[in-house]
Amino acid sequence: MSRVFIVGLGLIGASLAKNIKMNQPKTIIIGLDSNSETTRYALKYHIIDEEAPSFEQGVHQADVIILGTHIQITLDYIKRLNALDLQTEKIVTDVSSVKKPIMDVAKELTNSSVKFIGGHPMAGSHKHGIEAAKSHLFENAYYILTPVTSGLDKQIQILKDLLKPTKSYFIELSEKEHDKMTGIVSHFPHLIASSLVHQARNWQDEYPFIPKLAAGGFRDITRIASSNPDLWEDILFQNKGEMVQFLSEWIDEMKNVRELLISNNHEDVHQYLDLAKTYRDGLPKKKKGALPNFYDIFVDLYDRPGELYKVMKKLAENEVNIININILEIRENMTGVLRVTLQTEEEQWTAMKVLENNGYEVSLEE
Numbered sequence: 001m002s003r004v005f006i007v008g009l010g011l012i013g014a015s016l017a018k019n020i021k022m023n024q025p026k027t028i029i030i031g032l033d034s035n036s037e038t039t040r041y042a043l044k045y046h047i048i049d050e051e052a053p054s055f056e057q058g059v060h061q062a063d064v065i066i067l068g069t070h071i072q073i074t075l076d077y078i079k080r081l082n083a084l085d086l087q088t089e090k091i092v093t094d095v096s097s098v099k100k101p102i103m104d105v106a107k108e109l110t111n112s113s114v115k116f117i118g119g120h121p122m123a124g125s126h127k128h129g130i131e132a133a134k135s136h137l138f139e140n141a142y143y144i145l146t147p148v149t150s151g152l153d154k155q156i157q158i159l160k161d162l163l164k165p166t167k168s169y170f171i172e173l174s175e176k177e178h179d180k181m182t183g184i185v186s187h188f189p190h191l192i193a194s195s196l197v198h199q200a201r202n203w204q205d206e207y208p209f210i211p212k213l214a215a216g217g218f219r220d221i222t223r224i225a226s227s228n229p230d231l232w233e234d235i236l237f238q239n240k241g242e243m244v245q246f247l248s249e250w251i252d253e254m255k256n257v258r259e260l261l262i263s264n265n266h267e268d269v270h271q272y273l274d275l276a277k278t279y280r281d282g283l284p285k286k287k288k289g290a291l292p293n294f295y296d297i298f299v300d301l302y303d304r305p306g307e308l309y310k311v312m313k314k315l316a317e318n319e320v321n322i323i324n325i326n327i328l329e330i331r332e333n334m335t336g337v338l339r340v341t342l343q344t345e346e347e348q349w350t351a352m353k354v355l356e357n358n359g360y361e362v363s364l365e366e
């Protein structure tokens with residue numbers, strides 16, 4: 001029986017806690033969060049078994065420590081490991097979205113009882129906090145590991161065994177490779193999504209109808225602009241070097257596209273769009289959850305009498321034919337997610353609009 005200490009019980013920390021609890025019920029989960037309401041929630045819904053009296057005591061009590069806080073805070077916790085007089089070996093990992101600053105600090109650790117393995121599950125959400133946590137969040141996602149030194153094979157295997165039920169795919173990368181690649185496909189798109197929202201907002205004074213027209217395309221490309229600004233400020237500055245480089249490249253590219261439009265260069269604009277389409281179409285398809293991907297929508301559902309019925313009724317009234325429904329985690333007083341599977345893309349679109357117009361939060365991805 002192992003003891004796992006999770007520091008920071010937000011979206012990622014609590015999702016891991018739920019996954020471990022569900023699949024390895026004998027593992028004791030000790031938790032720590034600076035927000036006492038979060039800790040109360042975690043204890044009440046058995047997401048953790050015990051609250052750690054302090055960071056230091058939690059580390060002493062555990063075999064594996066998962067640092068699930070924002071990066072700047074995680075850096076402080078890693079530094080605090082050095083001062084501990086530990087009797088047994090501790091496997092310590094984090095979940096931070098940027099790896100170089102973490103690994104720089106971890107490499108400075110002189111406490112030989114601490115075996116640090118950098119970690120980053122490449123899945124998440126624009127939502128944050130314990131209430132958004134889901135045990136299946138990491139299903140089919142890549143889980144990147146960045147070990148601090150070689151010779152940690154045994155510890156890496158223990159960590160992988162613990163996290164195996166997340167059903168994610170483990171890969172090892174250097175921190176440099178990690179920050180470059182996640183910078184391109186995760187961090188930089190956040191800046192662009194936010195910039196598109198600002199542009200729409202700036203034009204809204206002159207054209208107040210803009211938000212009503214901001215439908216499919218705009219919503220798809222800007223979903224991530226709804227993420228937690230505290231987290232993303234942290235991520236963007238921790239990966240500042242890459243961000244500045246990508247921004248410079250992007251500005252040059254946009255200037256070039258502007259020139260193509262001004263000079264009526266249809267051929268090159270077509271080629272620009274066509275190349276992007278070919279690359280985008282070739283990206284691996286997302287497959288999450290146990291069901292094959294027909295046309296799913298995901299509806300936030302609160303645990304209240306009649307909620308499921310209301311959703312089904314609205315869809316029936318609009319003649320949406322449902323292939324399957326699946327409730328992904330709903331427990332007393334918790335927001336769960338209802339997956340509704342439709343046969344066609346058109347029905348997927350209709351179902352989403354019908355429910356959104358009736359006040360539900362709906363997304364095409366979980």
Ligand SMILES: NC(=O)c1ccc[n+]([C@@H]2O[C@H](COP(=O)([O-])OP(=O)(O)OC[C@H]3O[C@@H](n4cnc5c(N)ncnc54)[C@H](O)[C@@H]3O)[C@@H](O)[C@H]2O)c1
Binds near residue numbers: 097122
């Ligand atoms: N959100 C995502 O999509 C995502 C995906 C993968 C990895 N990550 C990484 O996971 C980490 C956590 O992100 P999140 O989205 O779960 O954030 P979150 O805001 O949902 O959770 C952070 C939790 O840490 C707690 N906390 C704050 N200060 C603390 C302290 N000093 N000690 C203990 N707890 C403290 C907060 O109360 C909160 O519960 C970040 O480093 C982020 O880079 C995020």
Ligand SMILES: O=C(O)C(=O)C[C@]1(C(=O)O)C=C[C@@H](O)C=C1
Binds near residue numbers: 224
């Ligand atoms: O799905 C989202 O909302 C996310 O932003 C998740 C996402 C990503 O960009 O894919 C964001 C940051 C993480 O470090 C990992 C995953």
